Amino acid sequence: MTAAPDYLTCICGKRGYFAKRDAKTVRRVHGGDHLSVYRCTTSGYWHIGHRPALLTRGVIGRADVRTRR
Secondary structure, eight states: OOOOOOEEEOTTSSEEESSHHHHHHHHHHTTOTTEEEEEOTTTOOEEEEEOOHHHHTTSSOHHHHHHHO
16 A cells, blocks of 8 residues: 655645645545646645536636636
8 A cells, every 4th residue: 555645735725735646646535537636736736626617518718727827
């Protein structure tokens, strides 16, 4: 059994992971079909969050999501 990836509470209030790989591991463990890994624009840590519905349906692309934050 492997240890859970380290995280901290980011200044934005969410869990922040030090490496993208760690965030992806946690997403996979939690059944991340509709979860996305993204870099926090405030701290630079990695977060896991729900994908926007418009992105999932293909109405917008990833570049559109970045400009809306």
